Amino acid sequence: MADVEYGVGIGWRPEISGFVAELPGLRFAEVVAESVHAHGDLPAGLSELLERGVTVIPHGVRLGLGGAEAVDPDRVRHLATVAERVGAPLVSEHIAFVRAGGVEAGHLLPLPRSRDAVDAMVANVRRTQAELAVPIALEPIAALFDWPDDELSEADFITEILDRTGAHLLLDIANVYANARNRGTDPLELLDKLPLDRIAYVHVAGGDEHDGLYHDTHTHATPQPVLDLITELCRRHRPPALMLERDGDYPPAGELRSELDAIAAASGYHPIT
Amino acid sequence: MTESLAARQAALVEALTSGKPVPHGIDGFRFEAARTALLRKRAGEVSRQWPMLAASFGARWKREFADWAAARPTQGSLRDGWDLARELHARGSLKGAAAEEFAGREAAMRYDGASAPHPRRTPAWRSAAGAVVVQFRGRVRVIRRAG
Structure with a gap:
């Protein structure tokens, strides 16, 4: 994935399958790994994309690699199987935990930066890598709250996990924006400290403010400051691929096209619409 | 001796999903914001699996679901909606299209309330407000009573 420039892509969802199918310049898309059956038929729209030669990246959301407990081998096997089925060059998951003590959180939760x-994250990434035929990229999440007593800065925490596992970075630029805004820190400072040459691809999404906190909703339009951060990122090191994540309240096709065009403009890649 | 990572993570998830107090050292306002966002996200996911159930609440859906779900960790959106629909059905407050949607699910799948629902292998029928829902070989049909 890191050797090929894919340009602008989009997160494939059943609700916008028709829209995605009609994007003439599309070269890559992402699919939520847990939404694909390991053995049954692939969703129709996804098969069409594969036949067109569009690269599809399975994106896991339920492995819980940051959990203190060992990752569930069945979940790892499912991710590996989906990757094989779609011929993916890469898979991705999050630096987060999603369950503990037998209870599902239903959400990606931040790890203490300890x-x-x-150690727990690295152990689970290695268990996962052992079953995968392709590399994995890890995505730092947006968090509304932090744990007390963090031992590492965010950049050091991410870099150490990447260094010890050899994993790629899936940088969510909207998460960088959200975290910096909610913590009152400088997003550019984080970009300057992260290993940008390790980025496999970038997530872009919209959000909304409630009671002074910015929520990374994926159901609103991408705000201008996030597009500006894309430009800042590309000035430092342009990643090979960037994609829009939209997960609900889907706008008319024209608005989605404008968002994809805005990402292309901000990154200097060709429009795909 | 610091608390183990496993214990800290378990306490956090329990606080987030069971309405328990905020874990020590975590900003209460921000934790509540995360809890509310999580419940609203769950409401959105359940409304995709149970569109008629959600529609029956109109604009109150997200708030009502969030109240119901605040102390119930998710079992996935299919089961969360199913559990809520069963409660409403037992109280006799499931009406119209939401009642039909519920009857259709009950006829199509076997759900014991504790593990993942499975498709029924045998024909089944359920009555809903003003209709009967019949499932035969996996196909579900709604038969409305005349008048």
């Missing part, structure tokens, strides 16, 4: 959390 040594033991790095």
